[in-house]
Amino acid sequence: MASRAPSPVALAAIPARLSDFVQLGKPRLSALVLVTAAGGMWLAPGHLAPVKAAIALAMTTLAVAAANALNAYLERDTDALMHRTRTRPLPAGRLEPRAALVFGVTLAAASVASLVFSVNPLCGALAAVAIVSYVAVYTPMKYQSPHAVIVGALPGAIPPLLGWTAVTGRIGPGGLALAAILFVWQLPHFLAIALYLKDDYARAGIRVLPLTHGDRATRACIALYSLLLVPVTLALPRLHVAGPKYFFAAAVLGAGFLGWSATGLQAGAGKRWARGLMLASVAYLTLLFAALALDVA
Numbered sequence: 175m176a177s178r179a180p181s182p183v184a185l186a187a188i189p190a191r192l193s194d195f196v197q198l199g200k201p202r203l204s205a206l207v208l209v210t211a212a213g214g215m216w217l218a219p220g221h222l223a224p225v226k227a228a229i230a231l232a233m234t235t236l237a238v239a240a241a242n243a244l245n246a247y248l249e250r251d252t253d254a255l256m257h258r259t260r261t262r263p264l265p266a267g268r269l270e271p272r273a274a275l276v277f278g279v280t281l282a283a284a285s286v287a288s289l290v291f292s293v294n295p296l297c298g299a300l301a302a303v304a305i306v307s308y309v310a311v312y313t314p315m316k317y318q319s320p321h322a323v324i325v326g327a328l329p330g331a332i333p334p335l336l337g338w339t340a341v342t343g344r345i346g347p348g349g350l351a352l353a354a355i356l357f358v359w360q361l362p363h364f365l366a367i368a369l370y371l372k373d374d375y376a377r378a379g380i381r382v383l384p385l386t387h388g389d390r391a392t393r394a395c396i397a398l399y400s401l402l403l404v405p406v407t408l409a410l411p412r413l414h415v416a417g418p419k420y421f422f423a424a425a426v427l428g429a430g431f432l433g434w435s436a437t438g439l440q441a442g443a444g445k446r447w448a449r450g451l452m453l454a455s456v457a458y459l460t461l462l463f464a465a466l467a468l469d470v471a
Contacts, residue, residue, distance in 0.1 A: 194263035199239025243278030275382035369448035393438035400435035423465035431432025
């Protein structure tokens, strides 16, 4: 018996379904990861063949997409309770949970294996740590403790270290310093998000700092982490990863970001301030890495 050709309706639905799978991987976040991994690769001493570099960047991006897809699978019920996430493919019912699970596991296995065999085993191990810590530790911990944000910052800090390791084959002080910048930067960034969206987090039962300790304590932590970020970013020249031009740019950017964070200590700082800081943190990180790339170039 001849097989039946797909109907026009089924064919028309394919692009939308593909788009839903892409959304599972959070492409905007994956793009940021791609930039930081490329930054680590660019700054590392040594040379990496173009094909191997492309594989390392592509597989790092897929590893992040895998972690995001598995996170979406685990949080599909709570995502349905939040205004920010209820239109995502799983809570909206556009994808089946099993499809998301298979998608995430497949991406995780393929990305880690490709990094192990095509780049080096250490890169594969770093990708595996990022996926496991995000999915198996950070995701369930969010519902138990506001300190989950510190655990969640670990997988976000790994991409530049992975890029560095792809070139050098080892974890060096320069790569760790780049990871430290990403680690500390995420803390004020995510706390600003928690302040801005605390009502959404309350509906989902996620224990973010504003809900457990209040807005004032959260704003104080943001200022403290922003202060810590300044010396961490200024450590790169001492490790011979960057030069004086970067040092000057990092000092100016750090002072500006710290000043904005410190205004949150005022009583009138609210959701508008938190949203502004969240956007400013993204601009800050982008300019910092741009200054770093230009200085090395």
